[in-house]
Amino acid sequence: MLVHVACQMIARTDELTHADQATGDGDHGIAMARGFEAVRDQLGSHTYQDLGALLKAVGMTLISQAGGASGAVFGTLFVGGSRNLADKSTFDSGSLASFLGDGMQAVQERGKARPGDKTMVDALAPAAQCSQEMAAAPLEKAIVAVAAAAGRGEEAARALVARVGKAKTLGERSRNHPDPGAISFTIILQAMAEFIVDAG
Numbered sequence: 001m002l003v004h005v006a007c008q009m010i011a012r013t014d015e016l017t018h019a020d021q022a023t024g025d026g027d028h029g030i031a032m033a034r035g036f037e038a039v040r041d042q043l044g045s046h047t048y049q050d051l052g053a054l055l056k057a058v059g060m061t062l063i064s065q066a067g068g069a070s071g072a073v074f075g076t077l078f079v080g081g082s083r084n085l086a087d088k089s090t091f092d093s094g095s096l097a098s099f100l101g102d103g104m105q106a107v108q109e110r111g112k113a114r115p116g117d118k119t120m121v122d123a124l125a126p127a128a129q130c131s132q133e134m135a136a137a138p139l140e141k142a143i144v145a146v147a148a149a150a151g152r153g154e155e156a157a158r159a160l161v162a163r164v165g166k167a168k169t170l171g172e173r174s175r176n177h178p179d180p181g182a183i184s185f186t187i188i189l190q191a192m193a194e195f196i197v198d199a200g
């Protein structure tokens with residue numbers, strides 16, 4: 001599933017570059033592609049003890065390879081999200097809720113962005129909320145609902161004015177542009193959903 005996530009992220013490089021050119025410095029697509037190329041290569045040549053070790057390794061690679069704010073933010077999502085999955089070997093709706101809940105806490109501790117600041121947190125927060133509500137549902141139902149929640153959060157963030165990150169300097173001019181990181185987070189969840197639905 002994470003190899004599929006990595007491939008989808010790499011495939012969307014130009015769209016992410018374009019989004020970051022409008023409100024930032026234009027490096028988001030390249031940063032995510034660099035990080036997820038390293039993730040894809042790493043997953044192809046390693047095995048992991050449990051879900052926690054897998055997610056943590058992905059996060060560490062993003063932190064060290066992607067660079068920029070997004071390397072730290074998305075790396076922290078995976079490292080923080082791995083916290084309570086050390087003894088788990090099956091990715092189910094409970095693990096999804098644990099990943100997103102702990103991941104969101106870690107991202108907010110690290111980056112201090114709150115919902116409404118026009119960052120990836122605006123897609124992550126509703127996704128994490130939805131994943132808690134769906135924690136007892138079958139994974140293929142939960143992941144589709146969670147990906148849709150992320151997408152709605154990303155859409156809603158377009159109307160916001162940035163209060164965090166490089167886009168903050170644009171002030172009012174950041175309104176009616178998408179947030180690049182919110183798009184990336186939504187791509188991650190949509191790719192997970194695609195893979196799980198296709199595998200089922």
Ligand code: ADP
Nearest residue numbers: 028031068069070111113119120165180181182
């Ligand atoms: P940089 O801002 O260093 O150029 P990128 O362009 O790769 O990094 O990533 C920008 C994205 O990172 C933003 O669209 C936003 O979603 C996310 N981001 C930036 N700062 C934060 C933060 N403090 N908390 C959460 N997400 C953030």
Ligand code: MG
Nearest residue numbers: 024025027028
């Ligand atoms: Mg940038």
